[in-house]
Amino acid sequence: MNSHKTWPGNWHNEFVHPDQQHKASSLKIEKVLYTGESEFQKISVVMTAAYGRAMLLDRIMVKTERDAWLYNEMMAFLPLGMVYEPRSVLIIGGGDGGVCNEVLKHPSVRKVVIIERDQRVVDMSMRYFEESSLCLRDSKVELVIGDPLLEIQKRKDKFDVVVVDMFADMSSLLTR
16 A cells, blocks of 8 residues: 655645655645546646646646546556457556547547546536546547446447556455
8 A cells, every 4th residue: 555645735646555755746836726536536736847747646747638548548558458459448546548549549449438437527627637638529439427337237239358457456446
């Protein structure tokens, strides 16, 4: 489990492990753009000196403007590359739209279903990360807000590719 602190001088630090406080990722925060809580988590959007806007969920940095593409490309291209002409993709989590944007770059994809549990993640992404959330308005995309496990159980459709874009500890939802 990661340990997180915002240090004096407007630095956000994330430690690899509470027992390894000598290893951290740090970003200088220039301005807090939003902070609030949803039913599920604390959500913050900050402007950083080096990476532009950044989103934190429960004080864990999950997205930055400058380098989100690194994560999103890998999350989309690796599984899509394993299937010949994937047509339907399920994204569990991913309410910020980043992985979906990359999925839609594949010409064979006809349908993307995103199951995001937290509407506030979608709302903050659309407000502060407009470019990466554009796909949420695409006609090929169906955005479902709800418990991923319950929503998956209700669905009759099949998917060529499934991408899980959520915290590791959240993935336990899928084993219920």
